Amino acid sequence: MSWDITSAVKTRMGFPPKGRRMPHFDMPLDRLREYRPDLQVPHDFDEFWSETLREARAYDLGAVFEPVDSGLAVIETFDVRYAGFGGQEIRGWLHLPANRPGPLPAVVEYIGYGGGRGLPHERVLYAAAGYAHFVMDTRGQGSGGGVGDTPDAGANGDPQHPGFMTRGVLDPREYYYRRVFTDGVRAVDAVRAHPAVDATRVALTGGSQGGAITIAVAGLADDVVAAAPDVPFLSDFPRATTLVDTNPYAEVARYLKVHRDHVDRVYRTLSYFDVSNLGRGATAPALFSVALMDEITPPSTVFSAYNHYAGSKEIEVYPFNGHEGGQAFHDVAKLRWLAKHLR
Numbered sequence: 001m002s003w004d005i006t007s008a009v010k011t012r013m014g015f016p017p018k019g020r021r022m023p024h025f026d027m028p029l030d031r032l033r034e035y036r037p038d039l040q041v042p043h044d045f046d047e048f049w050s051e052t053l054r055e056a057r058a059y060d061l062g063a064v065f066e067p068v069d070s071g072l073a074v075i076e077t078f079d080v081r082y083a084g085f086g087g088q089e090i091r092g093w094l095h096l097p098a099n100r101p102g103p104l105p106a107v108v109e110y111i112g113y114g115g116g117r118g119l120p121h122e123r124v125l126y127a128a129a130g131y132a133h134f135v136m137d138t139r140g141q142g143s144g145g146g147v148g149d150t151p152d153a154g155a156n157g158d159p160q161h162p163g164f165m166t167r168g169v170l171d172p173r174e175y176y177y178r179r180v181f182t183d184g185v186r187a188v189d190a191v192r193a194h195p196a197v198d199a200t201r202v203a204l205t206g207g208s209q210g211g212a213i214t215i216a217v218a219g220l221a222d223d224v225v226a227a228a229p230d231v232p233f234l235s236d237f238p239r240a241t242t243l244v245d246t247n248p249y250a251e252v253a254r255y256l257k258v259h260r261d262h263v264d265r266v267y268r269t270l271s272y273f274d275v276s277n278l279g280r281g282a283t284a285p286a287l288f289s290v291a292l293m294d295e296i297t298p299p300s301t302v303f304s305a306y307n308h309y310a311g312s313k314e315i316e317v318y319p320f321n322g323h324e325g326g327q328a329f330h331d332v333a334k335l336r337w338l339a340k341h342l343r
Helices: 005-012 045-057 176-192 209-220 237-243 249-258 260-271 275-281 299-308 327-342
Strands: 064-068 075-083 089-097 104-110 132-136 197-207 226-230 286-291 313-318
Touching (some): 045 176, 075 176, 089 176, 104 176, 104 327, 176 197, 197 327, 209 226, 249 260, 275 299, 286 299, 299 313, 313 327
Parallel strands (some): 104 197, 286 313
Antiparallel strands (some): 064 075, 075 089, 089 132
């Protein structure tokens, strides 16, 4: 095997050649469990988010549920449209067990970075477990795994690095994740609007970016009863963007490599969207997961979100996994955990 200079440099820095498993590169587990960095919280943080949601809810939710034929005999699927940030149309799937005794508890699922809601049959685990299952499409995404159907109508024209991490990053009001997190809150409103859903029993889940949205919405939405973020992204930006050179965090580093005069401004914007900060407003019980060989969302950044999270919480640790986390094993753990909080 031949390495280029970049690969050799990465190896000297402690990063493995492509395709090799990352060793434990972060803090020891006992230190991770205590890691709670003192992060920047903007003085107007709560006002910023209250105003953002107030503006969003000034638009009629307009939730529409159109039946679609998914080819699944035991699950009914609806193509959903509702008004998200700025009143812009957001898409989703709502899956319901075909035979249901009455209003069901719901699980709202958010998607990982680059992915879209996919085809109707691709994400039906929670409906198969007997819940109403809402899958939110992520605006502007859906070309990196899972078909997406929702454009990002709110994007501005400022320079950005390819990807989503620096879209509008010079101004918190223009930043991409302001729109996404607001869409996530409105997704909870949308699923509650369906008559087959018990509006008092709504849980949230998602992995990576979806885990970040889960934490953000748990901190922003009303009366969510459970949150299950897996290997969550968008946490402890100062550490994440300087500890690993992997995407998506590396998008920020590459942007700042060019825009040397924007460092303070960028980190100030990111502080409004750091889920370590947003989780401080959460009250729902939470089940986190973390993988100790994860070079995409480093374990310390996950523990930052976990240790700042205000609700009751527990965390599953996967010592020998990377960003894939617990996968099917953790699905079993989540289903058992959700059953305690939703049934």
